[in-house]
Amino acid sequence: MKTLLACPHCDLLQYETSLPPQATARCARCAAPLYRRVKSGHERTLAYVAAAAVCFVLANVFPLVALEASGQRNSTTLLGAIADLLGQDMELVAGLVFVTIWLAPLLQLAGLAYVLLARLQARRAAAEIVVLRLLAAIRPWSMVEVFVLGTLVALAKLVHMAQVVPGVALWSLAGLMGLLAAALNTFDEHAYWRTAAGADAGDAPAGAVRAE
Amino acid sequence: MTGAPHAVTAAQLGLASCHDCGLVQRLGGADQGRCPRCHALVTLRKPNSLTRTWAFLIAAVLLYPLANLLPIMHSGTLFSAQDDTIMSGIAYLWETGSWPLALVVFVASVLVPLLKIIALAWLALSVGRRAKRRRHERTRLYRLVELVGRWSMLDIFVVTLLSALVQLSSFAQVTVGPGAPAFAGVVVLTMLAAHSFDPRLIWDNAGRDD
Ligand SMILES: [Zn+2]
Ligand SMILES: [Zn+2]
Numbered sequence: 179m180k181t182l183l184a185c186p187h188c189d190l191l192q193y194e195t196s197l198p199p200q201a202t203a204r205c206a207r208c209a210a211p212l213y214r215r216v217k218s219g220h221e222r223t224l225a226y227v228a229a230a231a232v233c234f235v236l237a238n239v240f241p242l243v244a245l246e247a248s249g250q251r252n253s254t255t256l257l258g259a260i261a262d263l264l265g266q267d268m269e270l271v272a273g274l275v276f277v278t279i280w281l282a283p284l285l286q287l288a289g290l291a292y293v294l295l296a297r298l299q300a301r302r303a304a305a306e307i308v309v310l311r312l313l314a315a316i317r318p319w320s321m322v323e324v325f326v327l328g329t330l331v332a333l334a335k336l337v338h339m340a341q342v343v344p345g346v347a348l349w350s351l352a353g354l355m356g357l358l359a360a361a362l363n364t365f366d367e368h369a370y371w372r373t374a375a376g377a378d379a380g381d382a383p384a385g386a387v388r389a390e
Numbered sequence: 391m392t393g394a395p396h397a398v399t400a401a402q403l404g405l406a407s408c409h410d411c412g413l414v415q416r417l418g419g420a421d422q423g424r425c426p427r428c429h430a431l432v433t434l435r436k437p438n439s440l441t442r443t444w445a446f447l448i449a450a451v452l453l454y455p456l457a458n459l460l461p462i463m464h465s466g467t468l469f470s471a472q473d474d475t476i477m478s479g480i481a482y483l484w485e486t487g488s489w490p491l492a493l494v495v496f497v498a499s500v501l502v503p504l505l506k507i508i509a510l511a512w513l514a515l516s517v518g519r520r521a522k523r524r525r526h527e528r529t530r531l532y533r534l535v536e537l538v539g540r541w542s543m544l545d546i547f548v549v550t551l552l553s554a555l556v557q558l559s560s561f562a563q564v565t566v567g568p569g570a571p572a573f574a575g576v577v578v579l580t581m582l583a584a585h586s587f588d589p590r591l592i593w594d595n596a597g598r599d600d
Contacts, residue, residue: 182414184400184407187529188593191400191414207397208529208593245555252555259554263566266553270571274578275550278543307428311410318581321540328547331495334488335479335552339562371411374427 181372185210213368223364224294230357231287233350240346243333247340256280256347282320283358289313290361293370307374310367317362322355399593406434436588443514446583450507453575458500460569463549467562475569476500476545498544499573506542506580509535510587517591525592532589539584542577546570 181194187210197203197215204211237256244253254262256279263272289309296303303309329348336342400407400414406423407414410430417423422433436442461473474482476499483492509531516528549566556564 182400182405183412184405184414185590186407186409186412187533187589188525188596189399189401189407189590190593191398191403191405208526210529210533243551243555254551254554259550262554262557263550266566268566268571271546271550271566271574274543274574275546279547307411311428311430314410318536318540318585321543324541324543325547327494327541328544329551331483331491331544331548332551332555334483334486334491335548336555338486339556368412371413371427374411 183212185212214366216364216366216369220294220297223290223361224298226357226361226364227287227290227294230354230361231291233354233357234284234287236350237347237354240350242345242347242351243329243336244343244345245336245340246343253343253345256351278319278321279325282316283322283354285316286313286320286358286362289316290365294365297370302374306370310370310374314367320358322351322358326352326355399590399596401434401590401594406432408432409436435590435594436586439586439588439591440514440518442586443510443583446579446586447507447510447514450503450576450579450583453572453579454503454507457503457569457573457576460572461567462545462569462573463552463564464567465552465556465562465564473567476573479545479548495544495548498541502538502542503576503580506535506539506584510580510583513587513589513592520595522595525596528592529589532584532587532592535584539577539581542580543574546574546577 182191183194184191185205185208188205188208190205190207192206192212194213195203197213199215200217202211202214239255241253241255242259244251260272260276260280263269263275289312292303292309293306293313296306326348329351333342333344404416405414406417408425408428408430409432411425411428413425413427415423415426415432417432417434422431422437424430425432458476460475462476462479463474465472465474480492480496480499483489483495513528513532516524549564549570553564553566556562
């Protein structure tokens with residue numbers, strides 16, 4: 179029995195086939211990526227998540243950037259910068275920045291850890307399905323890499339007014355950016371869905387359509 | 391490449407695929423149901439896709455002039471005060487010699503939102519007219535729009551950092567201007583518009599040989 183897939187971008191029905199390692203299956207008609215075969219184990223992805231979590235903590239504890247001018251030193255942290263927006267009555271912007279560079283990455287790390295830790299013990303987390311759906315919904319709103327680029331632009335604007343000292347948090351954020359991307363890249367959602375609770379391994383749940 | 395049994399779509403066989411987990415399933419006559427695997431709401435196409443896309447797009451178009459004309463940042467020293475819009479911020483980067491960054495900010499803050507609005511309007515119009523041409527190009531354009539939209543947040547992060555760093559210092563003050571929430575609104579609204587658009591509509595009147 180073969181599993182039928184419908185392309186999310188053009189609705190073309192096609193059979194799922196096995197892939198060589200690290201290949202991506204694309205839609206035969208519109209070339210949308212359908213699923214991948216990821217070279218990974220849960221351990222590898224979990225290692226990325228753990229390292230990313232360390233970076234997240236460091237990025238919150240240490241200052242992001244410090245400014246030095248005429249003997250005076252100002253520095254800001256990640257949450258400090260967001261609190262500063264609140265102080266200027268910019269609640270909407272503050273909320274958006276908070277969600278995109280703090281809450282969304284944190285939820286991604288927590289969600290990945292939750293699913294992976296259970297799978298490592300050869301079981302499925304109780305709320306695995308909810309968490310998998312949450313992870314997919316959050317992804318477009320997690321913008322650490324855009325923020326890292328934004329920091330570089332801000333620094334370029336400030337070097338003409340004052341001495342700029344990049345802080346530990348900036349390097350940690352760059353680390354978080356790379357490690358979170360690596361974790362998501364080695365996390366094969368498709369495989370998790372195939373074996374998610376409600377589906378017995380290798381078999382489709384009730385209601386699934388199979389080719390005869 | 392996966393093998394295509396026939397050039398047949400799920401909808402043509404009365405099948406729907408779950409937006410969340412991808413499971414292909416029968417809706418059993420109803421126009422929506424619950425996915426048996428992940429319990430998400432399953433519909434044949436994203437509900438009211440075109441109406442929602444247009445609503446978000448029109449809101450974004452209305453906000454767009456405000457986002458570009460209102461100052462995104464106000465900076466002042468003892469001797470001078472200055473309001474910066476998105477464009478004047480880019481000009482400053484250019485004049486101070488950071489032209490690679492000026493280019494990056496121009497693409498992210500000016501080009502991407504504008505092209506995104508135009509692209510989504512074209513996609514929604516062409517689907518509304520049941521256009522048959524350039525399906526591949528339109529689908530690829532949609533994927534590009536989805537991919538690059540987030541980078542428009544760049545300038546919001548820049549002013550956030552600038553104001554937090556400079557505000558408390560004695561030599562200068564930087565505060566966020568009313569252009570910032572307007573610009574953030576444009577970015578969020580265009581992301582929601584892209585999310586509401588269902589690219590499968592591009593293919594829904596395709597023949598078997600398309
Ligand atoms: Zn396709
Ligand atoms: Zn589902």
